[in-house]
Amino acid sequence: MAATDKALAGLRQMIASGELGPGAKFPPEPELCDHLGVSRSSLREAVRSLGALGVIESRHGSGTYVSALDPAAIIGRFSLSVELIPLEGVLELLEVRRVLEAHATAAAAARQDPELAARLGAVLDQLESTTDATEIQHLDAEFHGLICAAGGNPTVTALTDVIRGRGGHYRIFEPGADFDAIKQTSDRGHRAILAAITTRDPAAAATAASAHIAQTELWLRALRPDPQPALP
């Protein structure tokens, strides 16, 4: 087995065996090298690998630690790779978002939380009064994010956040001939979702969310050929 792979397996084993739980500190690098039988270079490459996956965190001057192993945080690491996926793959991901967000929106509607409806309404008021693409994207993310969070499953929220972030690189709301029509359709979709949440109708909420995201999928398909995504 290659040196880096050996180190990788050793580090994972230390976590999986329960020897080191969430937040625990690893021994210093020289000690780990000795324990795993690899050089410092190989060990560090293995640590970087697990760091990229959100399993390990290295803190300069302090030490190397097991992360919280929180599913939402780990899924958040997806954004580093998902942001590089071409449009073709983004459409597959959007189907995932559509299904998950319909579920979360229904769950949010089932809860009796008048404050949520009030906050969503405030966001939509802002959203409907702006034509700035960046602000639209930001407010749209806040609207959907609030709903998903109210759905009660942070993992679902993290997944939909990552996918929404990728889709956001494609600028649907560029000034152009269709801008007004697209904006109006989008605004109506948001109001339909809010109405279902306000009236506590989970089935209607799921349908409205699903339809809204399906509409986004259609707009994205129209954007082919694949434009270049903008990295943050």
Added chain:
Amino acid sequence: MAATDKALAGLRQMIASGELGPGAKFPPEPELCDHLGVSRSSLREAVRSLGALGVIESRHGSGTYVSALDPAAIIGRFSLSVELIPLEGVLELLEVRRVLEAHATAAAAARQDPELAARLGAVLDQLESTTDATEIQHLDAEFHGLICAAGGNPTVTALTDVIRGRGGHYRIFEPGADFDAIKQTSDRGHRAILAAITTRDPAAAATAASAHIAQTELWLRALRPDPQPALP
């Protein structure tokens, strides 16, 4: 900005800008070091990071390449981290699987594919005639995997695969007092799913799949306190 982060950003930018598409080859390491202004160690750590995320592949003696950037393959990389998530987080993930797999199962039922039903029936025949925990797990994965694949979205299949793989580390089917009852309930759940697919009833398929996975969630909850997962 730290050296490794600088290299990481540079590599991602080369992909995001379209300079290097899926499958493209990076310049040799010394050239990249010069271009990015970092040492070879730092560059290699950055390459390992993107390698762990499934964005880059290094082939010994050949070169470093951009991966296919296929969403299913990228999601598959997450098994490395998901396998380390504690039970508490696995339950959140199972809700994701339940929702996605209900969707995929409905899609599979909507398709008119007699061959799928035949293959599923064969798998269930084997599954019902064994009591070996490892074989049960394997056949269960094949059953659900075939259905998800028939659903038509490889990304959904990859996600459910990863989550199912994590859940499989918890041995529900250990020989014990409840073994027979659990096995029978599980078998009945599978038959209900197959029946819905055979009769091409998407709604029934979604319900059956959702109920089946919800049952798994209940069994897992009963397993607390968290047992140690077994790495492959």
Added chain:
DNA sequence: TGACCAGAAGTGGTCTGAGGACTTACGCTT
């Protein structure tokens, strides 16, 4: 002419050693 094989060039993989940068904790001073 074709297939096969050996060598050379190109490239990533690993190790070692050194010095720098940051965090943390200790002990001193006020």
Added chain:
DNA sequence: AAGCGTAAGTCCTCAGACCACTTCTGGTCA
């Protein structure tokens, strides 16, 4: 008791050397 400087601990970066694997090239042999 609070604040601060110092020292120890730890990770970060660089440089150079050598090894292992892949790929291509050229020659040899059937």
